[in-house]
Amino acid sequence: MAFTQVVKGKTGIRTNEVPELRMGSRLQSKTTLTRSIYFALTRPLIEQVGWQILKHDAERESIRVAVNEGTAEDAGFLLLSEDLEKGYSFGTNVGRQGQSMASGVSVSRFRHYVLNDVSHDIEPEAVEFTVDEDEHTILVQCPDWLRYNPLSVPQPEPVAPVVKETVAPLTLVKRPRGRPPLRRSS
Numbered sequence: 001m002a003f004t005q006v007v008k009g010k011t012g013i014r015t016n017e018v019p020e021l022r023m024g025s026r027l028q029s030k031t032t033l034t035r036s037i038y039f040a041l042t043r044p045l046i047e048q049v050g051w052q053i054l055k056h057d058a059e060r061e062s063i064r065v066a067v068n069e070g071t072a073e074d075a076g077f078l079l080l081s082e083d084l085e086k087g088y089s090f091g092t093n094v095g096r097q098g099q100s101m102a103s104g105v106s107v108s109r110f111r112h113y114v115l116n117d118v119s120h121d122i123e124p125e126a127v128e129f130t131v132d133e134d135e136h137t138i139l140v141q142c143p144d145w146l147r148y149n150p151l152s153v154p155q156p157e158p159v160a161p162v163v164k165e166t167v168a169p170l171t172l173v174k175r176p177r178g179r180p181p182l183r184r185s186s
Contacts (some may be wrong), residue, residue, distance in 0.1 A: 017042075017044065018042065018044055019042060019044045019045035019048050019131070020041075020042045020044075020045060020100075020126050021039070021040070021041050021042075021045060021126065021127055021129045021138065021140060022038075022039070022040040022100070022124040022125055022126050022127065023037060023038060023039055023040075023124060023125070023127050023140075023143055023146070024037075024038040024121070024122045024123050024124030024125065025037050025038065025107070025115055025121060025122040025145065025146075026038060026104070026121040026122070027121060028104065028106065034106055034107070034108060035106075035107045035115060035118055036104035036105060036106050036107060037104065037105050037106075037107060037110075037146065038102065038103075038104050038124055039065075039067075039080075039090065039102065039103055039104070039105065040090075040100040040101070040102040040124060041063070041065075041090060041100055041101050041102075041138075042100050043099075043100070043101070045131070045138070046063060046101060048131050048133065049082075049131050049133065049136055049137070049138055050133065050136050051063050051065075051082045051136065052082065052084070053101075054084075055094065056091075058094060059093055059094055060091055060092075060093060060094060061091060061092065061093075061094050061101075062089045062090055062091030062092075062101060063082070063087075063089075063090050063091070063101050064082060064083055064084045064085075064086075064087035064088070064089060064090075065080050065081070065082065065083065065087045065088050065090050065103075066080070066081045066082070066083035066086065066087045066088075067079075067080060067088060067105055068080075068081065069110060069111060069112045069113055070112075070148070071112050071148075071153050072153070075112075075148040075150070076141065076142050076147075076148050077139055077140060077141055077142060078113075078139075078140040078142060079137055079138070079139055079140070080137065080138040080140060081135075081136065081137045081138075082136055088103050088105055089103060090102055090103040091103065111152055112148060112149055112152045112153060113142065113146055113147065113148055113149065114146075114147060114149050115145060115146060115147075116144070116145050116146070116147055117145065122145050125143070127140060127141060127142075127143050128140070128141040129141065
């Protein structure tokens with residue numbers, strides 16, 4: 001009989017040889033009951049988009065990712081881009097070439113998106129995305145469990161129509177020639 005060890009952890013070990021992005025949602029802490037959105041990017045995807053992999057020490061490496069929320073005509077999409085200074089750190093242990101770079105972003109950080117159901121964890125699954133190699137970005141279509149909240153975007157103030165008052169132009173009436181002007185008698 002052949003046995004394989006069951007890996008401890010929520011996501012398990014995945015050795016992905018194809019560009020893939022997985023998303024899920026889980027409870028960050030049982031004491032605060034806050035949820036996070038889990039992102040995992042495979043190495044082939046990171047290579048395709050052209051992001052720099054940072055080696056921190058002999059045991060850890062990561063990428064730095066900015067998560068941008070789509071609004072208006074871009075509602076329902078997230079845009080991931082490389083941000084070496086302020087981005088979220090997506091990482092893994094060195095030496096695990098098949099491992100994805102992963103991280104969680106607190107749901108409270110999202111301004112325009114909410115979870116449909118916060119009663120249970122959502123296991124990570126592959127989501128639809130498009131890579132723009134020229135811009136070095138990943139456009140992610142939000143899964144069904146993450147929805148856009150249109151009430152989060154301030155609506156423009158209604159513009160009152162500008163009313164112009166029109167005054168009828170004065171018309172000068174010419175007196176016929178040869179008639180003397182009218183005079184008042186006192």
